[in-house]
Amino acid sequence: MKINFTLNGKSAEIDADPMAMALDVIRDLDLTGTKEGCGVGVCGACTIMVDGEPVSSCICVVGTLQDREVWTVEGISEKMPDLIEKFIDNEGMQCGICTPGQIMAAAAISSVDITSEEDIKKYMAGNLCRCTGYQTILNAVEDYLAIN
Amino acid sequence: MSERRIDAVAKATGIAKYSADIVLEGMAYAAATRSAYPSAVIESIDTSEAEKLEGVIGVFTAKDLPGGNLYGRRVMDVPILVADRVRWLGDRVAAVVATTREIAEKAAELVQVTYKELPAVTNADDAIAPNPVVIHEAPWDYKGAVAKPEMGPNIQALEIHGSKEKAEQALSKAAHTIEATYYTPGDHQGYIEPQACVVDYKQDGSLRIWATNKSPYRLREQIGLVFGLDPKRIEIMPVVLGGDFGGKGAPGEVPLCTALSILTKRPIKMALRYNEDLLATDGRHASKIKVKLGIDKEGHFVGGTFEALLDGGAYAGFKPVPTVNLHGIVDAAIAYRMPEFYVESKIVYTNNQPKGHMRAPGSPQAAFAFESALDELGKKSGLGPIKIREMNLLDDGEVNAYGDKWLEYRGKQVLALATNQPKEVEVPKGWLYGEGIAIYARSMPAVPKTSLRLTMQEDGKVVVEVPIPENGAGGQTVVREMIRTGLGIESDKIEVRQVSTSSLPTDAGVGGSRVSLGVTVAVANAIKAWKERPAGTNSVEVTTNEESDGPSGAYCAQLARVAVDPETGQLKVLEIISAVDVAEIVNEKAHQMQIDGGAVMGFGFAVMEDLLEDDARVWAQSMGEFKLPNMADLPKLTTVLLRGGKGVGPNNIKSVGELANCGTGAAIANAVTDATGVRIRRLPIKAEAIYSGMREGNN
Numbered sequence: 131m132k133i134n135f136t137l138n139g140k141s142a143e144i145d146a147d148p149m150a151m152a153l154d155v156i157r158d159l160d161l162t163g164t165k166e167g168c169g170v171g172v173c174g175a176c177t178i179m180v181d182g183e184p185v186s187s188c189i190c191v192v193g194t195l196q197d198r199e200v201w202t203v204e205g206i207s208e209k210m211p212d213l214i215e216k217f218i219d220n221e222g223m224q225c226g227i228c229t230p231g232q233i234m235a236a237a238a239i240s241s242v243d244i245t246s247e248e249d250i251k252k253y254m255a256g257n258l259c260r261c262t263g264y265q266t267i268l269n270a271v272e273d274y275l276a277i278n
Numbered sequence: 279m280s281e282r283r284i285d286a287v288a289k290a291t292g293i294a295k296y297s298a299d300i301v302l303e304g305m306a307y308a309a310a311t312r313s314a315y316p317s318a319v320i321e322s323i324d325t326s327e328a329e330k331l332e333g334v335i336g337v338f339t340a341k342d343l344p345g346g347n348l349y350g351r352r353v354m355d356v357p358i359l360v361a362d363r364v365r366w367l368g369d370r371v372a373a374v375v376a377t378t379r380e381i382a383e384k385a386a387e388l389v390q391v392t393y394k395e396l397p398a399v400t401n402a403d404d405a406i407a408p409n410p411v412v413i414h415e416a417p418w419d420y421k422g423a424v425a426k427p428e429m430g431p432n433i434q435a436l437e438i439h440g441s442k443e444k445a446e447q448a449l450s451k452a453a454h455t456i457e458a459t460y461y462t463p464g465d466h467q468g469y470i471e472p473q474a475c476v477v478d479y480k481q482d483g484s485l486r487i488w489a490t491n492k493s494p495y496r497l498r499e500q501i502g503l504v505f506g507l508d509p510k511r512i513e514i515m516p517v518v519l520g521g522d523f524g525g526k527g528a529p530g531e532v533p534l535c536t537a538l539s540i541l542t543k544r545p546i547k548m549a550l551r552y553n554e555d556l557l558a559t560d561g562r563h564a565s566k567i568k569v570k571l572g573i574d575k576e577g578h579f580v581g582g583t584f585e586a587l588l589d590g591g592a593y594a595g596f597k598p599v600p601t602v603n604l605h606g607i608v609d610a611a612i613a614y615r616m617p618e619f620y621v622e623s624k625i626v627y628t629n630n631q632p633k634g635h636m637r638a639p640g641s642p643q644a645a646f647a648f649e650s651a652l653d654e655l656g657k658k659s660g661l662g663p664i665k666i667r668e669m670n671l672l673d674d675g676e677v678n679a680y681g682d683k684w685l686e687y688r689g690k691q692v693l694a695l696a697t698n699q700p701k702e703v704e705v706p707k708g709w710l711y712g713e714g715i716a717i718y719a720r721s722m723p724a725v726p727k728t729s730l731r732l733t734m735q736e737d738g739k740v741v742v743e744v745p746i747p748e749n750g751a752g753g754q755t756v757v758r759e760m761i762r763t764g765l766g767i768e769s770d771k772i773e774v775r776q777v778s779t780s781s782l783p784t785d786a787g788v789g790g791s792r793v794s795l796g797v798t799v800a801v802a803n804a805i806k807a808w809k810e811r812p813a814g815t816n817s818v819e820v821t822t823n824e825e826s827d828g829p830s831g832a833y834c835a836q837l838a839r840v841a842v843d844p845e846t847g848q849l850k851v852l853e854i855i856s857a858v859d860v861a862e863i864v865n866e867k868a869h870q871m872q873i874d875g876g877a878v879m880g881f882g883f884a885v886m887e888d889l890l891e892d893d894a895r896v897w898a899q900s901m902g903e904f905k906l907p908n909m910a911d912l913p914k915l916t917t918v919l920l921r922g923g924k925g926v927g928p929n930n931i932k933s934v935g936e937l938a939n940c941g942t943g944a945a946i947a948n949a950v951t952d953a954t955g956v957r958i959r960r961l962p963i964k965a966e967a968i969y970s971g972m973r974e975g976n977n
Binding site for chain 1 (some may be wrong): 468692730868878
């Protein structure tokens with residue numbers, strides 16, 4: 131089935147089973163920055179942005195993306211260089227497998243009201259990191275919010 | 279000043295390539311049919327339905343294997359595909375190769391296997407009970423085995439230190455003793471990247487492998503042994519690792535995919551779903567540790583016994599060390615002056631998930647048991663948790679319980695630092711507040727084994743080729759830092775490049791807190807060789823395999839501040855203070871993340887992580903059930919560095935990667951006792967256990 135949506139700012143048409151997972155379809159387009167982690171919508175490594183909100187692409191069937199605006203880390207790297215820069219400057223990563231997902235969640239942070247550090251922690255709780263202990267990721271998100 | 283890590287841009291923009299991102303021309307996908315029973319005999323396997331599925335290239339069982347069937351990191355007891363008897367639920371009985379991953383997975387479910395169920399050993403106690411079910415008839419016959427017939431049935435490894443008789447004799451004269459048993463659960467390393475590999479066998483007998491594996495040189499030897507191939511014809515390709523924590527050291531699915539690539543003449547990719555990774559890889563051993571400690575009137579240790587029973591699961595093949603044991607168990611008293619110490623570390627076969635290495639193998643279990651018991655003894659004797667530790671921590675010049683004299687011992691200093699930090703956390707109104715302390719010390723690795731090549735390009739750029747996989751800890755950035763300071767050139771003139779096993783002679787692999795030490799020695803040698811190179815050469819290569827200074831080690835003291843709701847037993851860890859013994863720091867940020875990440879991992883082990891193993895099953899079947907700490911779960915993390923230590927190697931460093939995750943469990947459990955009077959001897963700490971302890975007056 132043909133599915134039309136915008137992907138990283140450009141219109142895209144794909145021919146896919148509408149019940150296929152967005153994660154697999156996106157990765158098959160050679161956009162491998164979106165990572166497979168838990169596969170059950172818990173770890174956040176596969177986070178993409180759909181109409182401005184963070185979505186776990188491992189539990190999102192691609193048919194639901196029809197007519198919607200989809201961003202992956204590859205597009206966000208160009209669209210939001212400030213955000214990427216904050217993750218780089220703070221070294222908000224070690225192994226890096228969760229990093230694109232962390233960045234995608236942070237990219238969509240304006241979809242919620244943030245008034246405190248606690249709010250950031252709750253918002254980012256859907257993105258697991260086993261390496262860093264989260265401090266550098268939190269610093270990156272805080273620095274980004276400070277300039278936006 | 280440290281400069282930012284070399285892989286930051288690639289990782290932040292999503293272009294860094296991990297094993298699951300590798301795609302080769304003509305590649306097919308593999309999936310495994312795993313056992314339906316933890317213990318059974320296979321009566322028949324019918325692959326016909328699976329073969330009929332469109333897209334299936336082949337379905338294979340043990341009889342099809344082109345090489346040997348057994349592999350392992352040291353003990354070769356793990357079957358690639360089981361021929362006759364399954365020993366746990368993760369055993370592979372058949373494998374499918376198909377044009378897509380989904381088809382392979384679907385076909386794997388269509389393989390029909392009939393079993394005759396056998397009784398299973400579902401816990402370590404049953405494995406060594408009189409007349410147990412025997413899981414391997416002759417485990418001592420496996421290549422690399424350390425088990426011996428005289429050890430009795432179901433023993434993977436048995437390591438003994440000291441004399442039980444002498445320790446008990448000493449304990450009989452103690453003024454105060456404590457005797458208690460502590461339990462920790464099976465745990466998973468919790469890396470976010472599930473295990474994956476791509477294997478490409480060529481008809482000329484050469485083999486290329488991309489894999490979630492941190493010990494490439496060992497991997498090629500292990501694969502060479504199984505298939506009778508010259509390791510030099512096996513090339514392990516550089517690829518980024520999405521976390522490790524000890525879980526990426528085993529061959530994983532590489533032996534199976536090598537067989538499948540040989541059989542189908544195609545490159546084969548296999549990527550585990552995380553659910554399968556939880557079931558079928560090799561996490562941390564569940565432990566039951568019986569501790570007895572005794573002190574004299576003043577509070578000095580007179581002796582102790584430490585008897586650990588560890589559930590090794592169905593196979594011993596996931597432990598690489600020569601003893602097959604876990605060093606952390608034997609090293610339980612390394613921080614202290616301990617005259618007579620008896621350790622027995624027994625790892626047994628069961629029909630549970632086989633266990634391997636996870637961040638400081640054996641240490642989180644041992645530190646939980648030892649440091650909890652020490653606190654209990656502190657309470658019983660009236661000395662309290664700080665005094666009893668001060669009395670027994672080693673001083674410079676002394677020899678530890680294992681006969682080593684470290685360059686220095688800074689346990690007392692880190693203890694003082696951890697306990698003297700201001701209390702700035704807020705205790706919820708009406709909740710009980712408590713503090714708990716724990717000490718962990720770790721010896722430094724003695725022989726850093728690695729190699730590297732330094733080449734000056736015509737444009738003046740220095741290319742440093744390294745064999746070290748980047749598992750996230752920052753080893754390659756450490757190389758860059760060392761070259762920058764050693765040669766006095768700017769970071770942007772240095773390119774660190776991980777190369778395949780065919781490009782450099784050797785590396786010991788990532789692990790054992792040895793990477794920074796290894797690279798500092800190798801880089802120092804390379805810089806020396808570079809400065810002394812003959813005119814006209816623009817490249818030097820060095821191999822390092824020399825004894826470092828020492829013996830030495832590092833201490834970490836952790837203080838946990840907790841609050842407990844007296845109505846429900848709910849536990850809130852408010853703060854973890856880590857006081858860490860350091861010498862020079864090569865990269866401040868990477869160093870700090872090893873401490874923060876370690877403390878959070880220790881926190882997870884203490885209060886939430888559990889594979890929920892019962893009845894020979896892993897009941898935590900997804901990351902929804904296997905809980906890892908998230909950002910909202912975090913306590914306040916405070917680090918206090920005790921600088922100025924005597925390190926080892928040319929850069930005067932101490933290891934840090936496995937320091938902050940070991941004592942946390944005991945620190946939190948001790949804090950719970952301080953708050954409530956309830957002694958928790960089983961991890962993870964549950965509100966239910968605290969609540970019932972408070973009701974029943976357990977202490």
